[in-house]
Ligand code: ATP
């Protein structure tokens with residue numbers, strides 16, 4: 168047989184040259200494989216034995232076959248002998264002890280309806296096989312990753328329809344993967360996110376960069392979930408044809424962010440309130456400081472007020488005491504001065520005491536029924552010397568009838584006296600003080616109006632504040648700033664009403680209303 172192969176090869180020398188370099192084994196044998204006419208040199212490369220060894224011992228090939236392929240191989244041989252073209256794949260351990268995968272194709276050759284030989288070709292497909300095995304494995308791994316990942320992994324075609332989605336991802340949107348395939352991605356996007364996301368996808372389809380964006384998706388049962396999506400385009404034959412994307416559920420992150428924002432706003436609000444409170448506290452402090460200042464001023468005022476009448480009381484008393492021969496009229500005059508000053512003192516002290524009692528709530532009104540017109544007349548009479556002194560005209564317009572009120576007579580009289588004395592005190596010489604009194608339906612109304620210096624608008628709200636005196640440069644009008652405080656307290660205790668209207672430089676009007684009956 169060796170001669171046959173040699174003959175064949177010599178006869179086709181350049182063919183022999185060519186098959187020598189082939190990676191596949193080409194052979195020709197008799198139908199049962201017990202004789203080989205020729206077999207190419209590739210057998211050495213693939214199986215590790217020379218063509219000669221096979222030609223001398225054709226059965227040697229079977230020895231390399233792995234046992235699990237023996238049956239398959241027998242069937243294959245049987246088929247070929249029946250005259251069918253056949254291919255099988257099997258594994259051998261070659262002479263170099265390497266595992267090799269072969270694809271073996273055999274073609275029966277007939278001559279005059281008789282099977283005369285079998286030609287064949289054997290390829291080493293080890294690399295192809297291991298590659299496809301590796302590929303299969305890596306695809307399996309990818310599948311596992313794809314299916315077990317908690318994230319939403321999907322692919323969209325260039326129109327934006329789902330062509331692939333992992334089960335967990337679909338379930339997170341409360342769908343099955345099949346329900347989503349073919350649907351458009353934007354159908355799942357909340358309306359407010361739609362324009363932004365459509366823009367992002369257009370960008371992805373234009374470039375090959377990874378885009379990251381946030382999307383608010385709506386689940387099958389209308390729940391909103393926030394995803395952070397990383398997406399990139401993928402190419403087929405160099406043309407972008409789909410989008411691959413991974414989305415991570417960031418709902419809790421977003422909620423945290425919202426909560427944080429809310430807390431942050433609350434913090435700002437709290438800070439604002441704190442700073443307002445701080446300002447208020449500062450203001451309170453400054454009010455306290457102002458009160459303190461007013462108190463100090465009051466003490467010095469009171470001292471001053473006390474000192475003046477005391478000085479004249481002491482002075483006149485000493486004069487009377489020292490001069491036994493003082494003429495009678497002078498003694499009488501000095502005595503009356505002493506009496507007046509003592510009264511002034513007592514009034515001042517009373518005022519201070521009364522106010523502190525009112526403030527402590529420790530005052531008991533001594534109510535009785537009396538004719539307030541009578542009281543008013545005697546107060547006016549007592550004021551005449553002072554108004555005369557300043558040539559102030561007193562216009563009196565008092566109802567003739569008796570107006571009986573039920574009130575604390577002494578304190579009401581003191582209040583009226585305070586207001587009239589203010590009117591005279593703050594009206595320059597030759598001015599006018601008008602006093603109107605009448606009975607209304609259930610009230611007694613008293614209006615005391617003057618043409619005096621008036622009260623500046625800015626001071627008006629404070630005239631009922633303790634110790635408050637309008638400061639007028641160069642003005643030394645005596646007073647402690649307690650008169651109106653006392654008046655207001657008394658009128659309030661009687662459930663009456665007092666209002667002050669004034670215009671600087673023009674005059675002041677004080678209106679007092681007292682209920683006639685007061686239980
Ligand atoms: P006191 O009455 O305790 O002796 P006073 O008269 O200064 O002192 P209030 O009677 O309480 O205190 O009056 C408060 C302030 O209101 C006065 O200091 C004065 O500046 C202003 N005022 C009150 N009545 C008049 C008025 N008729 N015209 C102008 N200013 C007035």
Ligand code: MG
Nearest residue numbers: 585589650651
């Ligand atoms: Mg006064």
